[in-house]
Amino acid sequence: MIRHVAIIGAGFSGTLQAINLLRHDGPRATLIERAAAPAEGLAYGAAHPQHLLNVRAAGMSAFPDDPDHFVRWLAAHGVADAATAFAPRLTYGAYLRELLGEAQARSGDRLKVVQGEVVDLVREHEGVALSLADGGHIAADAAVLAVGNLPPHDPVGLDPADLGPPLYFGNPWDPRLTAGLSRDDTVLIVGTGLTMVDVALALEASGFAGQIVALSRRGLLPRRHAGGSAEWDRLDERPSVAASALVAELRARAEAIGWRQAVDELRPFTQSLWRNASDAERRRFIRHLRPWWDVHRHRLAPPVADKIDAMLASGQLQPVAGKTIAFRRVEDGVELTWRRRGSDTPETMRVARVINCTGPLGDLARAEEPLLRRLVERGMIRPDAQHLGIDVDSEARTIAADGASNDDLYALGPMTRGAFWEIVAVPDIRVQTWTLARRLSNAHWVGGEGL
Ligand SMILES: Cc1cc2nc3c(=O)[nH]c(=O)nc-3n(C[C@H](O)[C@H](O)[C@H](O)COP(=O)(O)OP(=O)(O)OC[C@H]3O[C@@H](n4cnc5c(N)ncnc54)[C@H](O)[C@@H]3O)c2cc1C
Numbered sequence: 001m002i003r004h005v006a007i008i009g010a011g012f013s014g015t016l017q018a019i020n021l022l023r024h025d026g027p028r029a030t031l032i033e034r035a036a037a038p039a040e041g042l043a044y045g046a047a048h049p050q051h052l053l054n055v056r057a058a059g060m061s062a063f064p065d066d067p068d069h070f071v072r073w074l075a076a077h078g079v080a081d082a083a084t085a086f087a088p089r090l091t092y093g094a095y096l097r098e099l100l101g102e103a104q105a106r107s108g109d110r111l112k113v114v115q116g117e118v119v120d121l122v123r124e125h126e127g128v129a130l131s132l133a134d135g136g137h138i139a140a141d142a143a144v145l146a147v148g149n150l151p152p153h154d155p156v157g158l159d160p161a162d163l164g165p166p167l168y169f170g171n172p173w174d175p176r177l178t179a180g181l182s183r184d185d186t187v188l189i190v191g192t193g194l195t196m197v198d199v200a201l202a203l204e205a206s207g208f209a210g211q212i213v214a215l216s217r218r219g220l221l222p223r224r225h226a227g228g229s230a231e232w233d234r235l236d237e238r239p240s241v242a243a244s245a246l247v248a249e250l251r252a253r254a255e256a257i258g259w260r261q262a263v264d265e266l267r268p269f270t271q272s273l274w275r276n277a278s279d280a281e282r283r284r285f286i287r288h289l290r291p292w293w294d295v296h297r298h299r300l301a302p303p304v305a306d307k308i309d310a311m312l313a314s315g316q317l318q319p320v321a322g323k324t325i326a327f328r329r330v331e332d333g334v335e336l337t338w339r340r341r342g343s344d345t346p347e348t349m350r351v352a353r354v355i356n357c358t359g360p361l362g363d364l365a366r367a368e369e370p371l372l373r374r375l376v377e378r379g380m381i382r383p384d385a386q387h388l389g390i391d392v393d394s395e396a397r398t399i400a401a402d403g404a405s406n407d408d409l410y411a412l413g414p415m416t417r418g419a420f421w422e423i424v425a426v427p428d429i430r431v432q433t434w435t436l437a438r439r440l441s442n443a444h445w446v447g448g449e450g451l
Contacts, residue, residue: 004142
């Protein structure tokens with residue numbers, strides 16, 4: 001019998017897990033967050049005011065059984081055209097903080113929020129025992145890992161022991177990122193995805209007028225959302241599963257209805273397409289299609305895309321396709337040796353600063369986080385087959401090294417990508433966290449949405 005759940009991490013996933021346990025009259029919860037401010041997580045806390053959500057407000061309700069919740073909240077806070085707005089990420093952080101505050105206020109002693117880092121978890125007395133970095137202990141009947149993404153790898157050829165701030169920022173959310181640059185400087189961003197866009201906007205907003213070179217294997221930039229609302233005719237049937245056939249179908253649909261709708265109409269089926277794909281198909285998708293999928297699927301809010309277009313048009317932002325080979329500290333900065341895509345000839349460029357925007361790492365085998373490292377060493381959790389994160393079953397139970405599902409240890413959010421693939425954004429995570437809370441509350445056997 002689960003009476004007490006310890007939730008590790010209070011970003012969107014963990015915070016909503018705690019709130020949904022309360023909503024479903026489930027077990028009491030202890031929500032543990034190492035950062036000073038719970039609820040915001042990596043995405044919605046330290047954002048710059050210019051950073052907008054990349055999903056329209058109509059898709060960002062925290063609750064799948066109340067899809068207009070965030071739109072109503074925005075409207076109540078005076079936002080016009082709330083449904084089609086791409087709200088600032090800081091505003092979304094305020095929304096989540098308010099939800100958590102309300103839940104705490106009405107929870108009595110059923111929800112406790114603790115600040116601290118969980119560094120270990122063992123089985124003890126028919127439950128789990130968590131150790132905190134400050135020496136504290138928490139006992140519970142089950143635990144939920146809601147730890148978010150792992151930090152990115154350093155780029156190939158870069159030794160962080162040799163290069164550190166201000167020459168190299170391995171963490172693209174470092175508050176010192178834009179400081180101390182002059183207008184003649186060139187900044188190299190490794191990566192051309194959404195994190196690169198965040199960093200380019202932050203540099204521009206800080207007054208940086210020098211050149212920004214953004215380098216990735218293919219040099220692909222995220223596409224933009226269309227303006228207005230996002231209405232489309234939904235597909236009735238799940239499309240064919242083989243990646244090759246899917247690409248052909250997607251192209252044909254894009255011709256017929258436009259690429260945005262062709263990508264968006266797959267959304268309700270992506271998790272089941274992934275679940276039914278073989279390991280070989282998943283591997284092929286990750287190797288060949290993922291970069292294309294990512295830039296079409298995870299799009300920019302129009303005002304953000306306008307700013308990036310202006311930076312491209314002025315030449316301030318220059319995307320290039322290639323691979324890094326070596327980074328060397330030189331007198332006035334860093335010298336990069338790299339190879340342009342399609343060329344065998346190494347080239348060099350000198351830059352004042354290198355910023356790592358290669359995106360999150362999910363490979364547990366390379367994780368340095370004490371908690372995850374210990375759980376892997378002890379065989380309580382294992383990497384999924386594609387090394388995208390933590391292996392879980394369809395009910396979000398983690399899977400041990402011997403292949404058995406753990407009834408007392410669950411995982412939520414982007415680290416469960418290996419099982420669900422489409423599980424990095426709010427519209428998907430809110431369903432996952434709601435479903436698990438209902439199961440832990442024994443509420444899953446009564447009617448679904450709209451309790
Ligand atoms: C910059 C950025 C912008 C995004 N924008 C959008 C968007 O506009 N729309 C959208 O739908 N999705 C967006 N996303 C996707 C995002 O992944 C999800 O929306 C969601 O925020 C993921 O939340 P999470 O709780 O799983 O992870 P996180 O937000 O990373 O939270 C994990 C939390 O766990 C804590 N933690 C980790 N380990 C421990 C430990 N051992 N002990 C205690 N605490 C621990 C961390 O400190 C952190 O606060 C964005 C993501 C990023 C990174």
